[in-house]
Amino acid sequence: MSKVYSDAKDALDGILFDNMTIMAGGFGLCGIPENLIIALRDSGVSGISAISNNAGVDDFGLGLLLQTRQIKKMVSSYVGENKEFERQYLAEELELEFNPQGTLAERIRAGGAGIPGFYTKTGVGTLVAEGKEHKDFDGETYIMETGLTADVSIVKAWKGDKEGNLIFRKTARNFNPMMATAGKVTVAEVEELVETGELDPDQIHTMGIFVQRIIISKGLEKRIEQLTTRQREGA
Amino acid sequence: MAWTREDMARRAAKELVNGYYVNLGIGIPTLVANFIPDGVDVTLQSENGMLGMGPFPYEGEADPDLINAGKQTITELNRTSYFSSSDSFGMIRGGHIDLSILGAMQVSEEGDLANWMIPGKMVKGMGGAMDLVAGVKKVVVIMDHNARDGSAKFIKKCTLPLTGVRVVDMIISDVGVFLINDDGATLIELAPGISIDDARSRTEAEFNVTKNL
16 A cells, blocks of 8 residues: 555545644754645644644744644643744633653653653753652652653655655754654655655665655745854955 | 853853863853854754754855754754754753753752743743753853843742752853852852942842952
8 A cells, every 4th residue: 555645635634633633743944744734724623732842933834723723732842933822822722731842852752662651850840840750760850751642743854765764854853753653643744755765774764664644745935934144254 | 341241151161171062052152152262172962953063054055954943044064963852852861961051030049940931921931941951961051140120030049930950050140150069159250340249239149259259
């Protein structure tokens, strides 16, 4: 059975339902599955619990799903770039669970690896530790955090093959590899889809076993949040 | 003649040691990269998944796939490596990063740090700050010594939600430099034109003063 779908709408067909949990890869707007987010919006699915490091900006990335009120709850580490998010949260229209970024990354990694919980020093003595099991190891206190999984993970890679093997590019990798492992169904969009066998097996970041559906990204915007440059010397 | 932001960044750069792996936070800490002393070679980590961060790109050469944790476009160096967020925080939480320099809203005399939340007002999130202060070997805070309303930020006990408990090793502010360890806080340097009395009047925390000041 082929993993290759014609477009984002086709790739999400039959796997979406109201009140589902979705993981979405990316850091800020870098390495986000743009086509799949738009298809998710157009599907009209509602009550989404979204696990994603950030919430996009008001008119791009997951911000698109906040505009349409399709997201019920966000699990994130930083949402400072999204004013609509802040407004919905302060008006109690949106549930929010902040996780330290490393804890979020490790919870997703653990979820994908079948590890239900782990201990970490991060957050001990803070709001994050409230209600969590504390345990001492070698005289240091740690808190227990649980693994995370999702009904569907949507990820973005640079190159992929028809088996679903993925290669990421530069800092667009971020949360995508762990999320690919933690989705019951993982859908990947790639800039370039090649024939099986064309990728160097030694260079593959995410193995095809974790990817059930794959599409070619179309019309990527790849928006830059903070364009910072320097002057050429002597210019 | 208190220290400016650039002065604070320049002073913080003196904490860099040859061979260190360093994570710089957003804001004034980012400026530290401009003042790395000659002969000191450090590798900058960006927690979104990069070791060996280079300068900003030349105009027209920005790559949307290459950003730092502040979402600014940057460049790579010949030593650069890229990795996932879980590998990145494995480095941080596993104690492999030597120094983290970050900003603060409040620091207590025992080294507690608050820098991520003002209840009911600011909802941004902690990002990687809690992981950094829990895992990095040495934590240096750069901050304005007082808030905009003049209130003290270096205080007996933090009133804002904490980022970490007993995690700050050093504060560099416009007033001077404070060390924090098991013996408490100690003022070790003063900015030009600032007296010990000035420092005391602008600080709520208890601190000792090093002998040679």
